[in-house]
Amino acid sequence: MIKAEILTDLKQLTPEEKDILNGNKIIDRNIYMSSGGNTINSKKLLDEGKLITMRKHTRFIDFPEHTHDYIELIYICQGSATHIIEGKEIKLHEGEMLFLGQGIKHSIKKSEQNDIAVNFIILPHFFSDTLYALGEKESPIKTFFINCLCGSSSNSYLHYSISDIPEAQNLMENLILIVMGETPNRRKQLQMTMALIFMQLIFHTDKLIAEINEDTTIFKILDYIETNYINGTLSKASQLFHYEKSWLSREIVKKTGKTFTQLIQEKRLSQAAFLLKNTNKSFSDISASVGYENTSYFHKIFTLNYNMSPKEYRKRN
Numbered sequence: 001m002i003k004a005e006i007l008t009d010l011k012q013l014t015p016e017e018k019d020i021l022n023g024n025k026i027i028d029r030n031i032y033m034s035s036g037g038n039t040i041n042s043k044k045l046l047d048e049g050k051l052i053t054m055r056k057h058t059r060f061i062d063f064p065e066h067t068h069d070y071i072e073l074i075y076i077c078q079g080s081a082t083h084i085i086e087g088k089e090i091k092l093h094e095g096e097m098l099f100l101g102q103g104i105k106h107s108i109k110k111s112e113q114n115d116i117a118v119n120f121i122i123l124p125h126f127f128s129d130t131l132y133a134l135g136e137k138e139s140p141i142k143t144f145f146i147n148c149l150c151g152s153s154s155n156s157y158l159h160y161s162i163s164d165i166p167e168a169q170n171l172m173e174n175l176i177l178i179v180m181g182e183t184p185n186r187r188k189q190l191q192m193t194m195a196l197i198f199m200q201l202i203f204h205t206d207k208l209i210a211e212i213n214e215d216t217t218i219f220k221i222l223d224y225i226e227t228n229y230i231n232g233t234l235s236k237a238s239q240l241f242h243y244e245k246s247w248l249s250r251e252i253v254k255k256t257g258k259t260f261t262q263l264i265q266e267k268r269l270s271q272a273a274f275l276l277k278n279t280n281k282s283f284s285d286i287s288a289s290v291g292y293e294n295t296s297y298f299h300k301i302f303t304l305n306y307n308m309s310p311k312e313y314r315k316r317n
Contacts, residue, residue: 002077002173009180010056010077010116020060027063040068042121051126052190054179057081057117063108071122072100075172079115083108085157092117095163097172101156118176126191159209160201168200217243218255222263229267230291234260268292269305276310277317283310 013021016028032040046053057063057074065084074081075097083090083098085106092098100106102124111117162168175193178186201207205223224237237260238245252260268290275286287298303309308316 002176006173006176006180007078007116010118011113014056014058016058017060020058025061027058027061033066038064038066040066040070042068042070042123045121046070046123051123051187052179053121054176055119055121057108057111057119059111059113059115062110065105065107067103067105068100068121069102071102071124071127073120073122074098074100075118075120075176077116077118077176079111079117081108081111081115081117090157090159092159093161093163095161095169097160097162099158099160104157106157120175120179127194160204160207161209162200162204162207165200165204165207168197168204171197171200217241217248217251221248221252221260222256225260225263225267229264229271230289232264264291265301265305269302272298272302272310273306273313276314286310 016031019028032044034041034044045055074083074092076092076094078094080094081092083092083106085100085104090098171193175190175197178189178193183189205219208219220241221237224240225232228236234249235245237243238248241248243251249260252258252263256263258266272286272290275281275289279286281289283299284295287293287295290298292298292301299310302313306313
């Protein structure tokens, strides 16, 4: 739960909310949009040179359908909020978060006095250093998640129910405090905090309630690869999740741009790179531990992907 002093501050009426309570029945488009169109312009909300800011969601009025040219993170501090996303009603409860891609169409139903939501307005470039802070080790689910955020799936949304995860709640509270304050190294603190939030979401894939069209198939597959990359196969995955194999194969390519085999290989090689850098295991042991029984093939495929042999990679790192 968000600290009482933060809620007290967020509950204060904004000038826009005061106008609404005084009889203004429509959103002031000049606050959000340039002339014409229904796209909220980041330049209207972000100070020049900033990559991220936060606004309290305006209460007491329906917010009409719109898109935006930035990534948006909505977090419910108290109460609830109802979004209509591509025609589908999504109700967010206290402690839940919603990521919206840049091109998605959505509207928000009127919220009341004690419904407190904050909207983070984030330019895609913000995530470049944030991802770097996560380190070199990659995973398919991380890659797909960040692609959604950075525009490759700009018409998608991610709805996470993390209210029962204290670590995630504490991180969101920290994010709010950093944005509200003017501390030194503010951008770096924001990026590191966001990186830790990503780690929590990657770890808690089961808390993903819905992706657009309620399609969580790819998240199931990527989570399967994350834990079964040594001996996982498309056939085993299709049987486990009760999908027809050829349909699943096409769906994976459609949503990720890669085949199941490529995703498995990507995970195996990233784990091999991690072991080469952080352990003294032999090349043959590393090869076997990531799922390659043929050490020569492991050397060949690693060199092809990293433009250097496993021996060179270990030496350089």
